[in-house]
Amino acid sequence: MLRPDRLWPALIAGALAVVAGGCGKGAERVQRGAGTTAPEYVVRDSAQVRRQVQYQDQLALAGRDLQAGNLESAEKRARAALKIDGSAPDAWGLLAGVADRRGQVAQSGELFRKAADMAPERGDVLNNYGAWLCQHGRPAESLAWLDRAIAAPGYATPEVAQANAGSCALDAGQSVRAERDLRAALVRMPANPVALEAMAQLSLQRGQYLEARAFAERRLSAAPATRSVLQLASQIEARLGDQAAADRYLQRIGKEFPQDAGS
Template identity: 35%
Template sequence: MNVVIRYWLVAGLALVFLAGCATQATLQDRDRARQGAEINVDLGLHYLANNNLEQARTNLARALDMAPDYARAHSAFAMLQVRLNNEREAERSFRRAVELDPDDSFTWNSFGAFLCGTGRLDEAQDAFRNALANPYYPTPEHALTNAGVCLLEAGQTKEAEESLRRALDNNANYTPALLEMARLTFNDERFLQTRAYLQRFREHREHTAETLWLCFRAETELRDREGAGNCAVRLKDRFPDSRETARLLELERRGR
């Protein structure tokens, strides 16, 4: 009897050992698959940023095949679908990503921007709030700015300004928020503030055709002919083929 008992104990230990080896091998396979998926997601995002959508699709599909439960792969695939104007697949992938990783503020922010772009403004604000709920979110100014833009789309100017000011409280040099505040204050006829926001924008980023056109209009409203002239000259010199330059030239032809 004792021999039999010892035999089963030894056999049981052997089974445990074999199971442990199998588990370790499985974990190693999963780790390799995840590492491969991470590489393919990085490649996919690189190709997406460079507008090589076909190669991006190849790498991101490969990442999902390697690690179907990898939230970042679903998030990146969603961004590709946004570029392809495939709203249904984009939403499905965004939802899968946040289901797998509910604390991923970057995906919540991207999902919110997507929802706002499809006119679902209330759902978008919920997504931005989810992004901001994570105390470890390193760039809350991104979600706050996107939320502000979305609120402007909804005609909620006061709430939009509050969100944009919060964004600048988090990062005073965040140029997208500075640009949105310049637009908002111009539309609200607060032209001195528009000037100030554009000056802060220029401290951290080169002017664009849009910001120079806004600068020209704000300085014109402030009756600063020299300031308006400087903005006009820079606009025509740097962006001669832009829509903004065409509008400026039309004004000059009319003698305004």
């Protein structure tokens, strides 16, 4: 199953992408001076542009607060953004992320779905809801949303949704689809950590232990270790008969994740 923290990079990146788009439209050009001298022009933002800039600022701050774990501030900023523009899906998505971090599962699901319904052709927003469904035990249902994300026009990183689809298909017991989507994602993004970890899990399930080891090692090189991937790597090494290597991964769990090393 997708780890909960895998939703946040996509969620925050979506919010910041809106900010990166900038605001150049809607400016007014005001003439100063008259007569025989050359007129002086001053560019002045319209009220609409100023509101959009304010919205983007609040959205960016909310995303950074969520990333840092400052949930109260993230919620405050997201709600401030909504007061400026309640029809934009990104602030709703950030509120959903705050609720999910707080363990408010039903509320977060409703908010992610609201954002997806508001942006039916935004691949990143559809991916977020699909990932949320998978994380909360509904992997088969998630695939329809992730397929929509992959096919969304203008989605810059469909491999993100495709990696999620492969991982969720594996959770749903659809191993053939899982391999198809995971390998397709890795063609576009060879260091995708979600796809690499899921391929390691799939290879382990199939008894392809050397291939599973290779995928696990690639995953550990691609992104910071998580408890789940260290546990998976330990299981793979145990199946290969290298108990010393398996124990080293377990020791890393104890050192790097002491809060849940015994779970």
